[in-house]
Amino acid sequence: MSGRLTTFREVMEGTLRLAGEDAERPMRLELSVRLPGVLRPWGDVEGDLAGRLRVPGWADVPVAGRLRVAPVAARRIRYTLEFTAGDGRRLRLDGWKSVSARRPVRSMTVLPATVTDADGGVVGEARLRFHLRRDLAAFLASFRVPAPPDDPMRSRWRGQAGRLEVWYTTLTDPATGTGVWLHHELVAPVEGGARAHGWAAVFPPGERPVLARFGPYGWERPEDAAFAAGPVAQTAERLTGTAGTISWDLRESGGGRPVCTFPRWAWERELLPAAQIVPKPAAAYDGLVRFGDRTLELAAAPGASARIYGHGNARRWAWLHADLGGGDVCEIVAAVSTRPGLDRLPPLPFVRLRVDGRDLPSGDPLLAALRLRAGIGLPTWTVRGRIGDRYLRVEVTQRPEESVRVDYADPNGAPAVCHNSERADVRIVLARRAGRSWETEREWRLDGTGHAEVGLR
Numbered sequence: 001m002s003g004r005l006t007t008f009r010e011v012m013e014g015t016l017r018l019a020g021e022d023a024e025r026p027m028r029l030e031l032s033v034r035l036p037g038v039l040r041p042w043g044d045v046e047g048d049l050a051g052r053l054r055v056p057g058w059a060d061v062p063v064a065g066r067l068r069v070a071p072v073a074a075r076r077i078r079y080t081l082e083f084t085a086g087d088g089r090r091l092r093l094d095g096w097k098s099v100s101a102r103r104p105v106r107s108m109t110v111l112p113a114t115v116t117d118a119d120g121g122v123v124g125e126a127r128l129r130f131h132l133r134r135d136l137a138a139f140l141a142s143f144r145v146p147a148p149p150d151d152p153m154r155s156r157w158r159g160q161a162g163r164l165e166v167w168y169t170t171l172t173d174p175a176t177g178t179g180v181w182l183h184h185e186l187v188a189p190v191e192g193g194a195r196a197h198g199w200a201a202v203f204p205p206g207e208r209p210v211l212a213r214f215g216p217y218g219w220e221r222p223e224d225a226a227f228a229a230g231p232v233a234q235t236a237e238r239l240t241g242t243a244g245t246i247s248w249d250l251r252e253s254g255g256g257r258p259v260c261t262f263p264r265w266a267w268e269r270e271l272l273p274a275a276q277i278v279p280k281p282a283a284a285y286d287g288l289v290r291f292g293d294r295t296l297e298l299a300a301a302p303g304a305s306a307r308i309y310g311h312g313n314a315r316r317w318a319w320l321h322a323d324l325g326g327g328d329v330c331e332i333v334a335a336v337s338t339r340p341g342l343d344r345l346p347p348l349p350f351v352r353l354r355v356d357g358r359d360l361p362s363g364d365p366l367l368a369a370l371r372l373r374a375g376i377g378l379p380t381w382t383v384r385g386r387i388g389d390r391y392l393r394v395e396v397t398q399r400p401e402e403s404v405r406v407d408y409a410d411p412n413g414a415p416a417v418c419h420n421s422e423r424a425d426v427r428i429v430l431a432r433r434a435g436r437s438w439e440t441e442r443e444w445r446l447d448g449t450g451h452a453e454v455g456l457r
Contacts, residue, residue, distance in 0.1 A: 274310020
């Protein structure tokens with residue numbers, strides 16, 4: 001097995017009762033696991049096992065075999081091992097953990113197994129257990145996951161079916177207040193070949209936005225670009241393309257330190273159904289955007305380039321990028337998952353507020369999200385709650401007359417629709433505790449310069 005691997009070590013102990021014996025013998029399995037790609041709870045992956053089996057007075061021998069990990073897809077984690085016993089017989093151990101939603105911990109830590117000989121005859125029955133209190137720390141410390149790509153703008157797709165990858169750039173012309181949205185997608189459907197497509201939208205103040213699509217085109221990973229499909233390309237410093245009556249040729253500079261709206265581990269290890277990152281949260285754009293018979297000349301227009309990678313769009317979502325000036329930004333993704341069970345939960349708001357170069361909350365965004373509440377709706381949606389020792393309140397209004405409606409399709413074909421405005425009104429209040437009440441520490445108001453979106457099914 002070669003390429004990008006997830007590796008870890010696991011120890012299980014229990015008993016083995018050999019055929020013809022009344023007494024049980026102590027048994028211990030010490031295993032090293034190598035799985036291709038990144039291990040995900042909802043995936044179905046098979047890899048190599050190697051290690052040692054110890055049964056006093058019967059066997060202390062090396063083992064090798066296969067491990068299938070499919071706790072959600074098949075509700076099973078299966079171990080098959082082959083070894084030579086002390087008496088010279090070639091034997092096989094076959095066991096599986098049957099994952100149960102009612103008893104998830106027990107079902108994922110207890111392994112019943114059968115030992116058979118070359119003719120299929122039963123040699124013994126084993127029951128092993130992974131001891132959480134004793135061995136969990138060592139198990140987690142042994143985990144090694146594939147290293148992420150060095151450049152967060154580069155494509156993460158590695159040929160898997162059922163994936164969605166997005167590059168998007170939003171900006172505001174400081175001279176006219178016009179907003180621009182450039183959206184590029186790579187869709188790898190559950191069945192069929194991958195396709196690249198997207199759209200562009202221009203939001204002149206007081207007018208109906210202009211929206212145009214490009215593609216679909218076939219996909220080949222570009223060597224010198226983040227995205228390239230048909231006439232559309234995005235490199236480290238330039239965005240060019242044509243979609244219907246809209247064309248653009250922009251130079252991108254600056255950007256500042258990346259904003260990890262989701263936990264960094266979620267982006268790097270791909271452990272959640274989807275994750276977002278903003279590699280260039282405070283970039284500047286120069287160049288031309290043509291729409292219809294009009295030309296927008298941009299000079300140091302503030303904006304951002306961001307990325308999404310995962311299995312598809314959320315069931316419901318809200319997104320905000322607010323440029324607060326001086327390199328400070330507010331980035332929000334509030335979403336309800338499509339995963340069974342998770343789709344019944346309220347929206348989980350991931351928030352990153354960069355103030356004077358410091359990111360709030362300072363800890364894991366997932367833990368911080370549990371203290372926040374989001375109300376997703378149109379034309380106004382909100383996020384509020386505690387971030388560290390402060391209280392945050394965000395209110396976003398997307399005026400219908402300055403919004404576009406765009407239809408999406410997930411890799412499995414499920415439809416979704418988003419309502420996007422690059423001319424949203426935003427109010428952000430950050431407060432500190434003052435006695436028994438909260439006292440406003442900072443407040444920002446953006447009139448027509450917020451970039452926002454609400455997605456619905």
